[in-house]
Amino acid sequence: MNTFLLGAAAVAAGGFVGGVARWALVRLNGNYRHPGTWAANVVGSAVLGFSLALPGILPLLVGTGFAGALSTWSTLARELGEHLKARHWAQAARSALSTAAVTVVAAYFGMVYGQRAFG
Incomplete structure (x- = not known):
């Protein structure tokens, strides 16, 4: 089969x-x-970080395919827009900042554990 x-x-x-x-x-x-959106983005980021250490075609399967479909940044953007439209400033800020912070940490730990597992 062709690559x-x-x-x-x-x-x-x-x-x-x-x-x-x-x-x-x-x-x-x-x-x-x-x-659910928050959890999907956090888990997707951790899986993407982990997939960087996988061999062969697995990064495409796990990182690009699975983590890409699991994470839902467009839904987060829509939800943030709903908060802003409803003038729920604190909720919008809390959601945006917590998602950004936790997903970066999750991706980092995914990379660390991926390197430990697959070196």
Whole structure:
């Protein structure tokens, strides 16, 4: 199989599983989206960091496919816009800052554990 097709298949397979995982996370709290969106972005960032140490085609499957579909930055942007439109300034700031801070830390720890596991 040609390398491009193998890479595309890996991204598609990971994307499918990541999309289903995001759907499940968002639905855990009923239809209240915000905690699910936050969790999906944090876990997606940790998985992306971890995937950097994986060998072969696995970074495409796990990082680009799974973590890319699991994380949902566009939904975060929409949710922040809803807060701002409703003039919930503190909620918008808290959501934006906590997501930014925690996802950077999660990606860092993902990289650290990925390096420990796969050196």
